[in-house]
Amino acid sequence: MPRSTILLALGALVGGLIAFAYLDSADRAAAPDPAGQSLLDTMPDSAAGEPRISTVSVAGTLAAYLEAAAETDVSDLASLLDEFAALPWSPARDVEIDALLTRLSDLEPAYAATLSSELRLDVPFVADAYLNWALSDPGAAIDGLSQIGDRTERLEVALALLDVLGDDNVGLGRVAAGLPAQEASLLAVEAIVARAGYEPFAAFRAAVALNQTNLQQTALSEIGRVWAAQDPRGAIAQAELLPEALKGSFRSGVFGEWARLDGGDFVAWLASQSAPPTEAILGVDLLGGVHLDALTGIAEAMTGDEGRQVRAAAYAALAEIDPDAAMTRAAELPPGEERDLVLMNVASTVARGDPDAALRWASQITPPSRNLMNQITIALIQNDPVGAIGLMENPPRGVDPALVTAVIASSIGQDPENAEVFANRLLAGDSIQATNALRNIVSGWMRQDPERALEWVLANDAALDSAIIGPAAQALARADPVAAAGYVLRIPDAYRSAWVTQVAGPFGQRDPNGAFAWVAQFRGQDFYAGALRQVVSAASVAQWAADDPGAARNFVVGLDRGETRDQALTALIPVLAGNDRAQAEDLLDLVTSANTRRSIEERIAAFQ
Numbered sequence: 001m002p003r004s005t006i007l008l009a010l011g012a013l014v015g016g017l018i019a020f021a022y023l024d025s026a027d028r029a030a031a032p033d034p035a036g037q038s039l040l041d042t043m044p045d046s047a048a049g050e051p052r053i054s055t056v057s058v059a060g061t062l063a064a065y066l067e068a069a070a071e072t073d074v075s076d077l078a079s080l081l082d083e084f085a086a087l088p089w090s091p092a093r094d095v096e097i098d099a100l101l102t103r104l105s106d107l108e109p110a111y112a113a114t115l116s117s118e119l120r121l122d123v124p125f126v127a128d129a130y131l132n133w134a135l136s137d138p139g140a141a142i143d144g145l146s147q148i149g150d151r152t153e154r155l156e157v158a159l160a161l162l163d164v165l166g167d168d169n170v171g172l173g174r175v176a177a178g179l180p181a182q183e184a185s186l187l188a189v190e191a192i193v194a195r196a197g198y199e200p201f202a203a204f205r206a207a208v209a210l211n212q213t214n215l216q217q218t219a220l221s222e223i224g225r226v227w228a229a230q231d232p233r234g235a236i237a238q239a240e241l242l243p244e245a246l247k248g249s250f251r252s253g254v255f256g257e258w259a260r261l262d263g264g265d266f267v268a269w270l271a272s273q274s275a276p277p278t279e280a281i282l283g284v285d286l287l288g289g290v291h292l293d294a295l296t297g298i299a300e301a302m303t304g305d306e307g308r309q310v311r312a313a314a315y316a317a318l319a320e321i322d323p324d325a326a327m328t329r330a331a332e333l334p335p336g337e338e339r340d341l342v343l344m345n346v347a348s349t350v351a352r353g354d355p356d357a358a359l360r361w362a363s364q365i366t367p368p369s370r371n372l373m374n375q376i377t378i379a380l381i382q383n384d385p386v387g388a389i390g391l392m393e394n395p396p397r398g399v400d401p402a403l404v405t406a407v408i409a410s411s412i413g414q415d416p417e418n419a420e421v422f423a424n425r426l427l428a429g430d431s432i433q434a435t436n437a438l439r440n441i442v443s444g445w446m447r448q449d450p451e452r453a454l455e456w457v458l459a460n461d462a463a464l465d466s467a468i469i470g471p472a473a474q475a476l477a478r479a480d481p482v483a484a485a486g487y488v489l490r491i492p493d494a495y496r497s498a499w500v501t502q503v504a505g506p507f508g509q510r511d512p513n514g515a516f517a518w519v520a521q522f523r524g525q526d527f528y529a530g531a532l533r534q535v536v537s538a539a540s541v542a543q544w545a546a547d548d549p550g551a552a553r554n555f556v557v558g559l560d561r562g563e564t565r566d567q568a569l570t571a572l573i574p575v576l577a578g579n580d581r582a583q584a585e586d587l588l589d590l591v592t593s594a595n596t597r598r599s600i601e602e603r604i605a606a607f608q
Contacts, residue, residue, distance in 0.1 A: 203226075500519070
């Protein structure tokens, strides 16, 4: 609860003196008696930069609050707060900040609240200052939420204000009015979850009443965790009141927390169920390593997929705490679908921590499992993608080198910072696998960070070829054709043909007019005709003519006489004929190929 006056703070402190008097005795035994010496007297000296008293005595704490309570100058209090806020964390620092901020809140609550946020004090201090402000002027305190720059801090403070204004719909509505719409929704979820600690069923109903499915699911998952600490069996019974779309979130919260807090009770409940919900696997994941035998026995009594899932989850959980035991026991299972599932779960779990051990184990499994080896190889690469480059040259037995290349390339999406390391390592290789991987790496890099990727290409252009440059251009053009077109003049002459040809198609699909104007600057170059055909093909002239016949006609008529324009006219003229036969027939005179003209005339005839 907020402290509205310094006297309330001192009253609480006196209670602390009684409860923790032994701390003061210990302090006196270890150091000179600091009674009467406040923490204000322990400001860091210029030489040491640390408070001269490193432990907080009860008497020293009391002195800090008393001295702060005697201060009447707001500027002095603010200056001291600024000095202490700049110190590294210590118990002494926090006591002093609390004393000073409490006194400043008593004198100028609005200023204390805004200053606490400006000084980037810990969130509890900021929340406490806003609470004191809300006691005197709740409307202003709510409006002041907008002055808090950090979103997380703003939500925490808004949630704290509900202590003063009430966590019912009225109080929630008042506080939410001071937040952006999205944060107001998150506040509603947080308030509902907080209510679950003392009114779980009321919180449960409030969560269901939320107007967005994702908010409902988030709130119910958290409520499930809170309720599980009080009455997990009762909580699970309530799940039947939920729509099917919401049951999973709530149950997952309950089962995960139930297994964490009381695994034995959770296993006992699981044993009593003929068909436990799928979400119970979450609880099995958390405690299977401890209760493997019990869970295996439970799974034996289950039919169908549920039993297999429970057993596989139990083995995976064992692999978390004892990977050797999990690998040994999994390998001893009789062949079949269930064994394959268990092996995959164990392999995935062990490979996250020790992929080499998992790989050695999988290579000894009889009969050999290609899927198992692939699964572990993927985990190994994800664990150390740069170090796994060598696997392209010498992949594990039974693993396709193309898989290694694909996984390494895909890692660029997760961590573009590794792209240059990958590219340099692969550039030094001389195998087909290295070349293929380099092509994929540079293409992915071009999508993620085109400027840095292009700089690398320009710096290494002598060692590259069109097989690398072309796909990179196409990858960027698919993501941002305008940007790809803009880079063309920076591309070395030797690769400009590949760049323009690969960019023209995606550019034409996005902006036919812009693509045509861009390609036109290369008229006379040996790649011009090919690039122009790409634009025409990608522009979908027929669809364009249906949407904007004038623009499509102008584009096609402006093309150079020849095969490419004939191709575009073949798509354009039949569409125009449906609305303006005379205009369509006029365009026939532009067709250079007699065969193409006859084909178009036959299509126009269909509109008679």
